[in-house]
Amino acid sequence: xxxxxxKNPKDSIGRTFLVVFILCLVCSxxxxxxxxxxxxxxxxxxxxxxxxxxxxxxxxxxxxxxAEEIQSLYNARISAKILDFKTAEISNSNGNFDLNSxxxxxxxxxxxxxxxxxxxxxxxxxxxxxxxxxxxxxxxxALVLPVYGSGLWSVMYAFIAVDIDGIxxxxxxxxxxxxxxxxxxxxxxxxxxxxxxxxxxxxxQGEPAIKIVRGGAxxxxxxxxxxxxxxxxSNGIQKMFDFWLGNNGFGPFLDKVRKGELNHG
Numbered sequence: 516x517x518x519x520x521x522k523n524p525k526d527s528i529g530r531t532f533l534v535v536f537i538l539c540l541v542c543s544x545x546x547x548x549x550x551x552x553x554x555x556x557x558x559x560x561x562x563x564x565x566x567x568x569x570x571x572x573x574x575x576x577x578x579x580x581x582a583e584e585i586q587s588l589y590n591a592r593i594s595a596k597i598l599d600f601k602t603a604e605i606s607n608s609n610g611n612f613d614l615n616s617x618x619x620x621x622x623x624x625x626x627x628x629x630x631x632x633x634x635x636x637x638x639x640x641x642x643x644x645x646x647x648x649x650x651x652x653x654x655x656x657a658l659v660l661p662v663y664g665s666g667l668w669s670v671m672y673a674f675i676a677v678d679i680d681g682i683x684x685x686x687x688x689x690x691x692x693x694x695x696x697x698x699x700x701x702x703x704x705x706x707x708x709x710x711x712x713x714x715x716x717x718x719x720q721g722e723p724a725i726k727i728v729r730g731g732a733x734x735x736x737x738x739x740x741x742x743x744x745x746x747x748x749s750n751g752i753q754k755m756f757d758f759w760l761g762n763n764g765f766g767p768f769l770d771k772v773r774k775g776e777l778n779h780g
Contacts, residue, residue, distance in 0.1 A: 564690070569593060569659050572674045572688040573648045593659075594647040596780050601641065603768040606780040612644040614661075627763070634664030634758035635751075643765075647779070648676070655779070657685050658772070660765055664755030667747040669693030671702070671755070677716065681772035684725070687711040699748030710739050716760055721770060723760035727753040 563582055566589040570576040575592055576585075595608040617623040617640035624638045646659040656679055663672045671692040676685035689702040701707055715736045718724040724737040727749045741749040758764050771777060 566593075568674055568688050568690045569646055572676045572686045573646075573657060573659055574676070574686060575648070592649050594649060594655075594779075596645050596647060598643045598645050598765075598768055599641070600639070600643065600764075600767075603771050604778055605645065605768075608644055612642070614640060614644075617642065631763050632758075633754045635754070636664055636670070636758075639763065655679055655777070660759070662755055662759040662764075664751055664758060666692060666694050666751040667699050667745070668695065671748075671751065673702075673755075675711075675759075677769065677772075679772065679777075681769040682715055682717050684711045684714045684716055694748050695745070699742060699745040701742050701745065702748070702752070707740070707742065714739065716756075717769070717773075721773070723757060723766070725756050725760065 563585060567576060567585055570585065570589055570593070573593070575588060580588070595610065595612075596605040597608045597612060598605050618638050623642070624640050627637060627639055643661060645661070647655045648657040648659060650656050658677045658679070659674050660677060661672070662675055663670055665671070669692055671689055671694065673687055673689045675687050677683065678685055687708055692700070692702065694700045694702065714725060716723065716725050718737070726735075726738045727741050728735075728738045729741040729746075729749070739752075742752075760766055760769070
């Protein structure tokens, strides 16, 4: 008579699934706990990166500044404001403005028509957070404006610094993009960025004048050298500024600035 083989409970399918379930539950708790625990640090780092980029484009950032030095300089020299595109008036920001949330809500955005949407962004929020750059005496000497538009592979996000004359660029920095390194990614190249300093964004008639041109024209007061081998990225930059310097972007606000009608919230 053959020996009976008794099944081991540890080898049962039910026990296997129980062990897997417990392991998944423990891992989920650990991952969720880490995410919650790190959220505040991630938000703090995101804010620090934004402050660093704003100080950089404003020409205030110094090499090897610590996080504490960046925060101190930002608080001393930068004032965040909320711009209402409809009225071209600004008010104080509470620091909680979130562009993505604004763009997801039909009550806080407009849908751009194909004729309006030259930058290929589909929507524009009704408001924007902008930044006043103040001198040591608290007098506004420049503005930092957020601009964005489609490049070759991604939406490119930048800050453009504008002199208090409302015409002259003081610099640009792209803080988020997915363009090809060595081609469209050359928007990060300090030499290319340096071209923007002193360029005229508008002509004498108050019309957007900045042009991304192939082959240079560096001596032209409103021309920026196009990115070599990155025609589509260069075209995206051009269309980005066609939009944001126009009537559906910062055009009406900068017109007030040029006329000396800047309200300070």
